[in-house]
Amino acid sequence: MKNFIYNVNKINENYNFEIYNVSTIKNPYNNTILFSKYFSEEILNKLTSIENSIIILNEDYLSKNILDKNKNLMIFSKNPRAEFYRILKLILKENKKIIKEKKVKIGKDNIIDKTVIFGNNVEIGNNCVIEAGVKIRNNTKIGNNCYIGENTIISGEGIGVGFDENGIRYNSLHIGGVTIGDNVEIGPLCNIVSGRLEPTVIKDNVIIGGSAYVAHDVIIGKNTLINVRAVICGKVIIGDNVEIGPNATVSDNLIIKDNSKVSLGSTVVSKVKSGETVTGNFAVPHNKFLKIMKFLLLNSEE
Numbered sequence: 001m002k003n004f005i006y007n008v009n010k011i012n013e014n015y016n017f018e019i020y021n022v023s024t025i026k027n028p029y030n031n032t033i034l035f036s037k038y039f040s041e042e043i044l045n046k047l048t049s050i051e052n053s054i055i056i057l058n059e060d061y062l063s064k065n066i067l068d069k070n071k072n073l074m075i076f077s078k079n080p081r082a083e084f085y086r087i088l089k090l091i092l093k094e095n096k097k098i099i100k101e102k103k104v105k106i107g108k109d110n111i112i113d114k115t116v117i118f119g120n121n122v123e124i125g126n127n128c129v130i131e132a133g134v135k136i137r138n139n140t141k142i143g144n145n146c147y148i149g150e151n152t153i154i155s156g157e158g159i160g161v162g163f164d165e166n167g168i169r170y171n172s173l174h175i176g177g178v179t180i181g182d183n184v185e186i187g188p189l190c191n192i193v194s195g196r197l198e199p200t201v202i203k204d205n206v207i208i209g210g211s212a213y214v215a216h217d218v219i220i221g222k223n224t225l226i227n228v229r230a231v232i233c234g235k236v237i238i239g240d241n242v243e244i245g246p247n248a249t250v251s252d253n254l255i256i257k258d259n260s261k262v263s264l265g266s267t268v269v270s271k272v273k274s275g276e277t278v279t280g281n282f283a284v285p286h287n288k289f290l291k292i293m294k295f296l297l298l299n300s301e302e
Contacts, residue, residue, distance in 0.1 A: 176196055179201050262283065
């Protein structure tokens, strides 16, 4: 899929090839822009397999002569992440002048309110219901038999803060989009944030209650319930058959394993084991929470 078209000779006149997308160090591929903050031999080996790409690397790579600079435009920086987003913003700004027609593919037997707004590279399956005021932004894929409630935003911008070389905060671009499986129900007033470079993923048979917030790069497993007003922070991985209670918050970069439960109003700051129920702020195993509460009640002053 082409997210943009950009000739790299606008950056360096010694090169003349086009790039069409972003990729990551975990999964690099040709004709993309990508970056690596750290040096490792494993990363180096992956990068030797791609060509016609902009590769932004930590200055530690300067002493290495393994990479073929004729195959890719190599940029070395003290802050590869910040440089990556700086160049990507330029590419996307330029791209708006080139690609103006939206690509939207809609399946059969859908009921879509006339007020729904679509971005580019949107694909919707069959038998879906999408209510009034929904905004489906760029790079969204929705499966079959899905429901999206009023005024929900899919693939919107989120928060992924970094610092440039001067210590100034910046917010990362979010262009990875959202991929939603089959038989998914998303209530009204939800915000399902686009992944930064790869999609936020909601798998089959997930139910998300109204006013929930699902941040960038989250993966939600099959048959999971995200209850009303829950907040799932960035890069959380939630397993299958999980229940997140109303008003619960899950901090970033955590793993919530299969068949577990987060009680209502809890704040989770550490991983949750398979089959475990956690409760409280900060959340602990439910039985431990009850013991703590019993102790506090018995020892409290009347």
